Amino acid sequence: MEYIEHLSVEKFILYLLIILVFAKAFGRLAEKIGQPSVLGELLAGVVLSAGVLALIPSTEGMVGYDVFHLLAEVGVVLLLFEIGLETRIADLIKVGPVSGLVAIVGVVLPFVLGYFSIIYFQKFAILSLEASMVGLVAIVTGATLTATSVGITARVLSDLDRLQTKEARIVLTAAIIDDVLGLIILGVVSGIVSSFGSGGAGTEGITLGSVAVITAKAFGFLAVSIVLGRIIAPKIFGFFARIDRNNLVWIMAIAFCFVYAYCSNLFSLAPIVGAFAAGLVLRETDQFKTIEDGIKPVSHFFAPIFFVMVGAAVDLSVFNPFVSENIMVISIALILFVVAVVGKYASGYVVYEKGVRKSIIGVGMIPRGEVGLIFAKIGLVHGVFKTDLFSAVTAMVILTTFIVPPLLKWMFENESKERKLAESTV
Amino acid sequence: MEYIEHLSVEKFILYLLIILVFAKAFGRLAEKIGQPSVLGELLAGVVLSAGVLALIPSTEGMVGYDVFHLLAEVGVVLLLFEIGLETRIADLIKVGPVSGLVAIVGVVLPFVLGYFSIIYFQKFAILSLEASMVGLVAIVTGATLTATSVGITARVLSDLDRLQTKEARIVLTAAIIDDVLGLIILGVVSGIVSSFGSGGAGTEGITLGSVAVITAKAFGFLAVSIVLGRIIAPKIFGFFARIDRNNLVWIMAIAFCFVYAYCSNLFSLAPIVGAFAAGLVLRETDQFKTIEDGIKPVSHFFAPIFFVMVGAAVDLSVFNPFVSENIMVISIALILFVVAVVGKYASGYVVYEKGVRKSIIGVGMIPRGEVGLIFAKIGLVHGVFKTDLFSAVTAMVILTTFIVPPLLKWMFENESKERKLAESTV
Numbered sequence: 001m002e003y004i005e006h007l008s009v010e011k012f013i014l015y016l017l018i019i020l021v022f023a024k025a026f027g028r029l030a031e032k033i034g035q036p037s038v039l040g041e042l043l044a045g046v047v048l049s050a051g052v053l054a055l056i057p058s059t060e061g062m063v064g065y066d067v068f069h070l071l072a073e074v075g076v077v078l079l080l081f082e083i084g085l086e087t088r089i090a091d092l093i094k095v096g097p098v099s100g101l102v103a104i105v106g107v108v109l110p111f112v113l114g115y116f117s118i119i120y121f122q123k124f125a126i127l128s129l130e131a132s133m134v135g136l137v138a139i140v141t142g143a144t145l146t147a148t149s150v151g152i153t154a155r156v157l158s159d160l161d162r163l164q165t166k167e168a169r170i171v172l173t174a175a176i177i178d179d180v181l182g183l184i185i186l187g188v189v190s191g192i193v194s195s196f197g198s199g200g201a202g203t204e205g206i207t208l209g210s211v212a213v214i215t216a217k218a219f220g221f222l223a224v225s226i227v228l229g230r231i232i233a234p235k236i237f238g239f240f241a242r243i244d245r246n247n248l249v250w251i252m253a254i255a256f257c258f259v260y261a262y263c264s265n266l267f268s269l270a271p272i273v274g275a276f277a278a279g280l281v282l283r284e285t286d287q288f289k290t291i292e293d294g295i296k297p298v299s300h301f302f303a304p305i306f307f308v309m310v311g312a313a314v315d316l317s318v319f320n321p322f323v324s325e326n327i328m329v330i331s332i333a334l335i336l337f338v339v340a341v342v343g344k345y346a347s348g349y350v351v352y353e354k355g356v357r358k359s360i361i362g363v364g365m366i367p368r369g370e371v372g373l374i375f376a377k378i379g380l381v382h383g384v385f386k387t388d389l390f391s392a393v394t395a396m397v398i399l400t401t402f403i404v405p406p407l408l409k410w411m412f413e414n415e416s417k418e419r420k421l422a423e424s425t426v
Numbered sequence: 427m428e429y430i431e432h433l434s435v436e437k438f439i440l441y442l443l444i445i446l447v448f449a450k451a452f453g454r455l456a457e458k459i460g461q462p463s464v465l466g467e468l469l470a471g472v473v474l475s476a477g478v479l480a481l482i483p484s485t486e487g488m489v490g491y492d493v494f495h496l497l498a499e500v501g502v503v504l505l506l507f508e509i510g511l512e513t514r515i516a517d518l519i520k521v522g523p524v525s526g527l528v529a530i531v532g533v534v535l536p537f538v539l540g541y542f543s544i545i546y547f548q549k550f551a552i553l554s555l556e557a558s559m560v561g562l563v564a565i566v567t568g569a570t571l572t573a574t575s576v577g578i579t580a581r582v583l584s585d586l587d588r589l590q591t592k593e594a595r596i597v598l599t600a601a602i603i604d605d606v607l608g609l610i611i612l613g614v615v616s617g618i619v620s621s622f623g624s625g626g627a628g629t630e631g632i633t634l635g636s637v638a639v640i641t642a643k644a645f646g647f648l649a650v651s652i653v654l655g656r657i658i659a660p661k662i663f664g665f666f667a668r669i670d671r672n673n674l675v676w677i678m679a680i681a682f683c684f685v686y687a688y689c690s691n692l693f694s695l696a697p698i699v700g701a702f703a704a705g706l707v708l709r710e711t712d713q714f715k716t717i718e719d720g721i722k723p724v725s726h727f728f729a730p731i732f733f734v735m736v737g738a739a740v741d742l743s744v745f746n747p748f749v750s751e752n753i754m755v756i757s758i759a760l761i762l763f764v765v766a767v768v769g770k771y772a773s774g775y776v777v778y779e780k781g782v783r784k785s786i787i788g789v790g791m792i793p794r795g796e797v798g799l800i801f802a803k804i805g806l807v808h809g810v811f812k813t814d815l816f817s818a819v820t821a822m823v824i825l826t827t828f829i830v831p832p833l834l835k836w837m838f839e840n841e842s843k844e845r846k847l848a849e850s851t852v
Contacts, residue, residue: 021681255446297723
């Protein structure tokens, strides 16, 4: 009755229904043409978005957007939890050093390339920035290119049943380390930008020292929560398994995942990082099979909401080449996209171990997501970015997201063919 | 960043976590003392509510309340869907006529008793109403007592593993018919009340004829959707089962349930009625086992949110006898509560079949819920109710909700003992 601005129950049910049906239908179609189903779910989002069918609240400010944004986040949290549950800590530790290298190169290289792209844009008059702004714009642009969004890759690896490969482990570990490195960049960049925006004030809180502390805390939290979890979790869940007849174990596992997700947020890490860590910890309990069976349907209900909402965030109008202003945006977006791909792809080639397909690791690191957009928004809010660069960065993020599912699929297929070829010639 | 008035992801995860843990813990405690776990979940809600621990957004206007209200509704929709899936249409049709009788008596009797309670309150000066208002207040009060809220009973029957009893079927069917009867009352009462509030205008749309049409449409929708569903659903789900490897069937079943829930709302019925009908229809498909296995975890994740939110809506301050105004409210509430219990309990005794425990049916019909509160709110908004009567009705609803789980448990236990006694004496 007073619910004019609120989402009604009927509408909520209708939106959920539309998302489920479109996600499944497009997911099936994607599989039919040999693609991972997540690509279909992303496309379902594009089709449902405000610019196309406009069937769901796809952009901020629309009634119900908030609710689906929250459900989407829970979806990706549960997905990473599920993927953590399929991963052994020991396997990750083995690939720790090499993953660290991948993460560092995969952050530094795109940053440097992004930085010099802006210098180049200015030099060749593609962008016309005030001379005093160039450095700042270049730094923020570089920052938008750094953070890997692991959700897409993880889901593709799961769709293709390749989570148990060494490449998958390296990518997952590198993405976690990546998230911690992101804290350093976020700290430094927001310091620089806010000092620009507010004319000097606001930097006081952010020093290299404080960034170091945040980073150390984040690493510390991960280490402590995993070590402590490995000691405590088997006892708690052993107890739950003894007293329970049916659902206690897996529901408490979701609660455990939420505790980790919430705490990782307290330590400035993404909730998915905590969720993944929770999965790793529970993988080591005797109840992990029960947990997996229980959470899979819940995660399969929520996760498509995430991918549909990611797809729905695509603003197709940016890509319309008949609008003259778009041509510049598209050009910049394409260059940034190339930079984004090259920077991460190259990071795969620092892997020194034999028998690991470096290109798969490189491609697995390509997807960018929310964190890149957060940097772009910081730039926009503080007047460092104009809308052209902001749109270009958004387009870059979209392109990196959509290219990875078909690319990974193709690479794994190629590999199978090579193997078959090798086997048949033996 | 601009999310000041919105619920943040961390908070959302934290609230979910708290609800899950408290629901499970209190559910276990309830079982420990031999009660249905739903009673524990209701109590968990009370403990978490604004008046006690204040750990979740339990009342309208609190940030995040809307989101949890929506999730709660999906929870009860999935619960009724699940219960529909465990119920055969043929069994319901068998009990149709007797259930109709239970529903009618269970609506008329509480209405009449409620009506005369107000007349009595006025006569003995427990309430002091304007003479011209007495009839109107009596009608609205009567209306608040009519609608059975089937969620609690259904869950208790499921907790006690008694869904397959004849009593359970009669209660479920009667509750569905009850919901349709509720439309008639809602139509008539809102007509009368809004004509009062707006001084005559607003009634034009609501005539006995239009109420008849709404009711006929609702019955028609139920009949058509079940008949049509029984023809179409086996084909669709047969097709899904053929093309799918894993999750398509049960996810599409949830979509099917949402379609029914949404449409039932279009026909002025509660979404749970549609969800139950969807369950009935899918019970007749070959895939119902797959569907049940898939949706159970999802429903077990969502349903506790409903019961916790119901419990959290309890405003304990109303029951504080040290506040002098409360004494009158408590007295009225207790009388209405007795009326509510007697009216529905008696409805069980119209059952003419042998071997059916009438008292269980009567008790199963006792819980009141949202619909009663909606009537009370209509009364409040249009100035028919003052806050004293509104609080009393709310308290009555709460009491009917909390009394049923232990009462049903006790009755079934009693029955088992009687049976054992009977067996041992044979």
